[in-house]
Amino acid sequence: MDKPFLDKLRKIDPYVPGEQPQAKDIIKLNANENPYPPAPGVQEVLRTFDASSLALYPDANGKRLKTVLAERFGVKTAQVFLGNGSDDVLALAFQSFFCSDKPILYPDITYSFYPVWCDLFRIPYETVPLSEDFCVNIRNYDKPNGGVVLPNPNAPTGRALPLDAIEDLLQRNTDCIVIIDEAYVDFGTNSAVSLLKRYENLLIVQTMSKSRSLAGLRIGYALGSETLIATLEAVKNSYNSYTMDAIALAAGEAAVRDEMYFQQICHKVIATRERAAEALRELGFTVSPSLSNFLFVTHPKKEASVIFEYLRQKNIFIRYFKLPRIDNYLRITVGTDEQMDKLIAALKEFL
Amino acid sequence: MDKPFLDKLRKIDPYVPGEQPQAKDIIKLNANENPYPPAPGVQEVLRTFDASSLALYPDANGKRLKTVLAERFGVKTAQVFLGNGSDDVLALAFQSFFCSDKPILYPDITYSFYPVWCDLFRIPYETVPLSEDFCVNIRNYDKPNGGVVLPNPNAPTGRALPLDAIEDLLQRNTDCIVIIDEAYVDFGTNSAVSLLKRYENLLIVQTMSKSRSLAGLRIGYALGSETLIATLEAVKNSYNSYTMDAIALAAGEAAVRDEMYFQQICHKVIATRERAAEALRELGFTVSPSLSNFLFVTHPKKEASVIFEYLRQKNIFIRYFKLPRIDNYLRITVGTDEQMDKLIAALKEFL
Numbered sequence: 001m002d003k004p005f006l007d008k009l010r011k012i013d014p015y016v017p018g019e020q021p022q023a024k025d026i027i028k029l030n031a032n033e034n035p036y037p038p039a040p041g042v043q044e045v046l047r048t049f050d051a052s053s054l055a056l057y058p059d060a061n062g063k064r065l066k067t068v069l070a071e072r073f074g075v076k077t078a079q080v081f082l083g084n085g086s087d088d089v090l091a092l093a094f095q096s097f098f099c100s101d102k103p104i105l106y107p108d109i110t111y112s113f114y115p116v117w118c119d120l121f122r123i124p125y126e127t128v129p130l131s132e133d134f135c136v137n138i139r140n141y142d143k144p145n146g147g148v149v150l151p152n153p154n155a156p157t158g159r160a161l162p163l164d165a166i167e168d169l170l171q172r173n174t175d176c177i178v179i180i181d182e183a184y185v186d187f188g189t190n191s192a193v194s195l196l197k198r199y200e201n202l203l204i205v206q207t208m209s210k211s212r213s214l215a216g217l218r219i220g221y222a223l224g225s226e227t228l229i230a231t232l233e234a235v236k237n238s239y240n241s242y243t244m245d246a247i248a249l250a251a252g253e254a255a256v257r258d259e260m261y262f263q264q265i266c267h268k269v270i271a272t273r274e275r276a277a278e279a280l281r282e283l284g285f286t287v288s289p290s291l292s293n294f295l296f297v298t299h300p301k302k303e304a305s306v307i308f309e310y311l312r313q314k315n316i317f318i319r320y321f322k323l324p325r326i327d328n329y330l331r332i333t334v335g336t337d338e339q340m341d342k343l344i345a346a347l348k349e350f351l
Numbered sequence: 352m353d354k355p356f357l358d359k360l361r362k363i364d365p366y367v368p369g370e371q372p373q374a375k376d377i378i379k380l381n382a383n384e385n386p387y388p389p390a391p392g393v394q395e396v397l398r399t400f401d402a403s404s405l406a407l408y409p410d411a412n413g414k415r416l417k418t419v420l421a422e423r424f425g426v427k428t429a430q431v432f433l434g435n436g437s438d439d440v441l442a443l444a445f446q447s448f449f450c451s452d453k454p455i456l457y458p459d460i461t462y463s464f465y466p467v468w469c470d471l472f473r474i475p476y477e478t479v480p481l482s483e484d485f486c487v488n489i490r491n492y493d494k495p496n497g498g499v500v501l502p503n504p505n506a507p508t509g510r511a512l513p514l515d516a517i518e519d520l521l522q523r524n525t526d527c528i529v530i531i532d533e534a535y536v537d538f539g540t541n542s543a544v545s546l547l548k549r550y551e552n553l554l555i556v557q558t559m560s561k562s563r564s565l566a567g568l569r570i571g572y573a574l575g576s577e578t579l580i581a582t583l584e585a586v587k588n589s590y591n592s593y594t595m596d597a598i599a600l601a602a603g604e605a606a607v608r609d610e611m612y613f614q615q616i617c618h619k620v621i622a623t624r625e626r627a628a629e630a631l632r633e634l635g636f637t638v639s640p641s642l643s644n645f646l647f648v649t650h651p652k653k654e655a656s657v658i659f660e661y662l663r664q665k666n667i668f669i670r671y672f673k674l675p676r677i678d679n680y681l682r683i684t685v686g687t688d689e690q691m692d693k694l695i696a697a698l699k700e701f702l
Contacts, residue, residue, distance in 0.1 A: 174355055245568045251405075
């Protein structure tokens with residue numbers, strides 16, 4: 001063989017992240033980013049940060065940020081885990097908690113990274129079909145499993161489960177870890193945080209990328225029992241002790257401290273979502289009930305891929321998934337009112 | 352069982368990162384941090400960074416930072432990999448490149464994370480003893496293996512190998528990946544970068560935490576053949592596509608662009624190291640020849656642990672490893688001239 005070292009390499013299908021459009025004058029509704037800036041305190045952190053302190057390692061434990069998160073959610077600091085975006089947190093959780101021969105369960109239509117992590121960590125899995133209208137039926141999870149992952153609300157559908165359904169799931173799955181992925185929870189869904197007191201096998205994963213407008217800083221976190229968090233910490237510290245940089249830690253803290261601003265921008269996104277959903281329905285779209293910062297829509301007369309391409313020509317970027325069951329749907333991130341007006345106008349023109 | 356989910360958890364010895372002293376008036380020579388601030392351009396990046404852009408995801412590929420690194424090292428952009436500190440890069444490299452049943456090889460005295468990653472990823476390994484005076488004998492690596500990891504210079508010894516020894520190692524190990532961990536290379540050691548053209552199985556890992564004074568920002572990188580880098584990217588993108596945040600990417604770029612400042616602070620650290628080594632020898636210490644930003648020392652008449660404790664009382668923090676073969680040695684990070692003068696004065700008093 002020409003390159004005899006090749007057989008030592010990990011065989012893996014390259015997972016390539018979606019290309020992001022770089023032009024400046026586009027309307028970017030394709031990555032579920034927040035159209036509003038982060039809390040003003042974040043700009044202040046950057047403006048006043050003493051760069052010379054960057055010569056030192058950050059706090060490996062991220063104690064200050066964990067403390068404000070613990071206060072915000074009414075849990076102990078030892079119940080908070082920090083990661084480099086919620087993908088990092090979820091990847092570590094898959095590694096830490098799905099160590100059995102039984103398949104883990106998650107919906108057939110959901111976050112596309114779940115099967116990637118299962119393949120990477122060689123975790124057996126089974127997908128559980130959503131109903132025709134993309135609802136999760138908790139009863140379908142009543143089977144032997146090595147763990148459950150459920151995003152609430154789900155993506156890319158935007159549909160959410162009420163808290164009693166989550167509790168039902170937990171009651172039926174006390175012998176495995178149940179991960180509730182709450183990346184989009186702040187746009188109208190009830191968080192499962194109140195269930196943490198009663199279920200030590202519950203892990204809640206959240207992110208600052210959506211509702212805190214900090215996708216650029218990579219801050220995710222998990223809330224769970226001290227047992228689960230200690231295991232996550234042990235695995236994380238065996239991988240990389242210093243995942244969170246000093247600036248992300250400080251900026252994240254500033255974002256969490258500004259509860260009023262946070263509520264304000266979440267409400268603005270929700271109001272715009274409802275307004276845009278109504279306008280899309282008026283144009284003939286079927287719009288899934290969304291409790292997230294995006295809308296999942298289909299049109300009875302026009303192909304999704306054609307709409308997607310048309311909008312792209314107009315410099316409006318939304319998301320189209322060429323996947324089974326949803327290949328005639330579009331995911332549209334909720335932007336500002338102005339951005340959504342332009343989207344609606346373009347769609348009106350098209351139709 | 353009270354908690355029936357416990358058997359799904361990963362069994363792992365918790366690896367706990369060393370506690371960092373938090374007091375302000377200490378002399379911190381225990382973590383191999385740079386005593387000088389990062390390049391002035393880094394402060395400028397922070398001062399002028401538009402926080403509203405943080406609402407968007409960063410460039411998953413880190414193209415701008417990869418481009419300046421590629422220019423700096425005379426390689427292609429596709430030969431550069433970025434990670435969240437060199438620990439992240441090394442962890443991914445272990446996962447990506449040590450996929451055989453044969454043990455990987457590394458020195459018995461070296462970076463303490465290597466066995467941790469082997470345990471985490473279930474990679475068989477064998478340690479190769481250093482000589483009595485902590486030298487690497489390349490001939491000891493002439494045996495069947497699944498890969499080789501060699502830090503150059505080594506830590507905590509500070510001793511370096513010349514480039515022809517590294518090339519010798521590569522010539523004898525064409526059927527596996529050889530990782531040269533160059534975390535401390537900028538303080539006087541010859542980098543193996545010039546060998547990349549001839550050895551496609553060579554991966555060089557460097558960090559901005561030491562010579563670039565950016566430990567707080569978590570920026571590591573690897574240089575290697577396009578084949579190796581593509582595999583690293585595939586594994587990384589299957590784990591977490593967005594590891595590098597927007598500010599780290601911009602600050603790292605500013606640091607690499609200021610070659611003159613970089614050379615300046617490296618030379619200052621080297622000059623202080625030589626001066627401090629001489630002063631320590633005058634006090635009776637045996638000082639290993641160091642080409643890094645730390646000194647590895649022992650005293651024929653005083654126990655290392657006692658010296659360590661004495662200095663700690665004086666608010667001078669150095670590093671003591673209670674490990675076989677080196678439990679009478681101390682690792683002292685090279686600080687400023689002023690810090691080293693205070694260290695020497697305290698030691699003089701003690702002796």
